[in-house]
Amino acid sequence: MFLAFNEIKHALFRYSLVSGVIFLIAYLVFFLSGLAFGLAEDNRTAVDKWQADYIILTDDANDNLNMSMIPLTAINKVDAKEKAILLQTPGVITKGKQEDNLNVAFFGIKSNQFLKPNISAGKMYHAKNEVVVDNSLNKEHDIQLNNQLAISGNNTKLKVVGFTDNAKYNTLPVIYTSTETFQEIRYENLEAKHANNLPVNALVVRGTPKNIPSSLKSESLKDFINKIPGYSAQVLTFGFMISFLIVIAAIVIGIFIYVLTMQKIDIFGVMKAQGVPNRYISKSVIYETFILATVAVCLGAILTLLTAVLLPNKVPFTINLYLFIGISILMVLFAILGALFSVRTITKIDPLKAIG
Incomplete structure (x- = not known):
């Protein structure tokens, strides 16, 4: 963690650019999630109020x-x-x-x-x-x-x-x-x-209803909601869109971290020649990614909350706390998974070749 903080502090502008990209993607994901959840809720809130089976x-x-x-x-x-x-x-x-x-x-x-x-x-x-x-x-x-x-x-x-x-x-x-x-x-x-x-x-x-005449049929409220015209299509469309954005975010983060790692091969070679183990260097890269992703996702969530306040009432935007927390955790986890490609590169660095 110490090395990760010092690297970020040393190249603050470079890491700020990486974090800025993650922030924009996080903001887009949160905003679309709010729109998707709000639109889905507008289909069913009256039904949910029934509290029926x-x-x-x-x-x-x-x-x-x-x-x-x-x-x-x-x-x-x-x-x-x-x-x-x-x-x-x-x-x-x-x-x-x-x-x-x-x-x-x-x-x-x-x-x-x-x-x-x-x-x-x-x-x-x-x-x-x-x-x-x-x-x-x-x-x-x-x-x-x-x-x-x-x-x-x-x-x-x-x-x-x-x-x-x-x-x-x-x-x-x-x-x-x-x-x-x-x-x-x-x-x-x-x-x-x-x-x-x-x-x-x-x-x-x-x-549970009983003695239902043959001309009628009973179905759970969950099934009934899913069959409201347009509801399932909206949920699936936005669900796929948000999922792909999270995957794209992981790929983008992985590419950025990989490029930054390749630019520091000489430094990592010197560290390995001095006896610094691969595990320590790899953990530093993971910590860097965690810090960048966490800060960016938090800023994206904050901007989304501010945007929600400014949106007109006609826009079906709803903030679901559990959904936002779940998306935040997924984005950070996928960012770390993307950084693992850099870790694999670090373990293969030859100190003698890196130093030249």
């Missing part, structure tokens, strides 16, 4: 929540520890005449069941046409409590009475309302006597 859909819906239509008679046959009905449909809302249209996902739920969202501001809906909305609509589109929302293609007006946090489905902000209001949104001018007999989109279950 299974979801039941119609067998012929092809895992599409909006296309599933379950009769109430079939739902009543299912036995489970806890179960809650869910109605879902995409929609377009506007706030006033001057606002742009906003794509949203409507969730119709019963307020006495466990799908009820947490309230971060305002209150839970109780009256007809009252809604609780995801707080991104407040941050990004300035929708406030008591605002009236119009629905595209429908004369129903919705009153915002509460906000909830982290409620997005398939990247769309979720609007929660009662099942009665939902049916009016979906089927305008629907008579009340028919509203309670309409099918629902899904049955969400805590525990």
